[in-house]
Amino acid sequence: QSALTQPASVSGSPGQSVTISCTGTSSDIGTYNLVSWYQYHPGNAPKVLIYGGTKRPSGVSDRFTTSKSGNTAYLTISGLQSEDEGDYLCCSYGGRSTMIFGGGTKLTVL
Amino acid sequence: EVQVVESGGGLVQPGRSLRLSCIGSGFAFDDYAMHWVRQVPGKGLEWVAGLGWDGRHIGYADSVEGRFTVSRDNGKNSLSLQMNSLRAEDTALYYCAKDTTVGRYGEGFDMWGQGTMVTVSS
Numbered sequence: 001q002s003a004l005t006q007p008a009s010v011s012g013s014p015g016q017s018v019t020i021s022c023t024g025t026s027s028d029i030g031t032y033n034l035v036s037w038y039q040y041h042p043g044n045a046p047k048v049l050i051y052g053g054t055k056r057p058s059g060v061s062d063r064f065t066t067s068k069s070g071n072t073a074y075l076t077i078s079g080l081q082s083e084d085e086g087d088y089l090c091c092s093y094g095g096r097s098t099m100i101f102g103g104g105t106k107l108t109v110l
Numbered sequence: 111e112v113q114v115v116e117s118g119g120g121l122v123q124p125g126r127s128l129r130l131s132c133i134g135s136g137f138a139f140d141d142y143a144m145h146w147v148r149q150v151p152g153k154g155l156e157w158v159a160g161l162g163w164d165g166r167h168i169g170y171a172d173s174v175e176g177r178f179t180v181s182r183d184n185g186k187n188s189l190s191l192q193m194n195s196l197r198a199e200d201t202a203l204y205y206c207a208k209d210t211t212v213g214r215y216g217e218g219f220d221m222w223g224q225g226t227m228v229t230v231s232s
Binding site: 001003032034036038045046048050051052053055057089091093096097098099100101102103104 | 145147154155156157160162167168169170171172205210211214215216217218219220221222223224
């Protein structure tokens with residue numbers, strides 16, 4: 001169970017789009033469409049943005065969209081806003097009832 | 111109010127045991143898988159263990175397999191984590207987290223507690 005790989009940081013200007021990648025293996029992301037994404041501010045509980053690969057909870061903006069290619073999942077945030085700044089975390093089902101987190105990506109809105 | 115509340119953390123010597131508990135309220139506890147996730151201060155999140163609503167799904171991180179045991183009592187809306195043979199590297203803030211989807215396992219986490227701190231040190 002190796003941690004999923006995320007870029008340490010990404011940045012974008014207000015109104016732009018940014019994409020955060022989350023790379024796993026053929027045993028997790030490559031096999032299961034069960035990636036979840038979280039917005040995370042240290043000291044607070046993570047907020048789920050996407051779950052079950054493609055599902056968006058009520059109340060989460062449709063500016064947050066996901067895609068997947070092979071062993072990598074992507075979170076795209078469009079129409080970047082200042083309140084989007086923070087840490088973003090991915091997680092995947094890893095088979096055998098296990099889950100795997102990514103290391104997190106810090107988003108800076110310029 | 112939907113919430114989960116952890117308890118049971120503390121200071122424990124290496125090699126000893128500790129039992130964490132989590133009580134869920136405001137939702138149908140027996141309909142959801144539940145998980146334990148930990149965070150070493152200043153580091154990222156690590157999934158520790160998960161248990162399906164009916165016990166069919168049960169999984170552990172490699173780092174705790176054979177030492178930790180997750181269990182639940184749906185009648186008491188409770189989830190437990192029995193931690194044996196504790197090591198210094200188990201020192202972390204332990205969160206209880208609710209799975210997102212009724213009757214499913216591993217789709218994500220939509221409710222987290224405040225966490226309970228476990229410190230393993232002599």
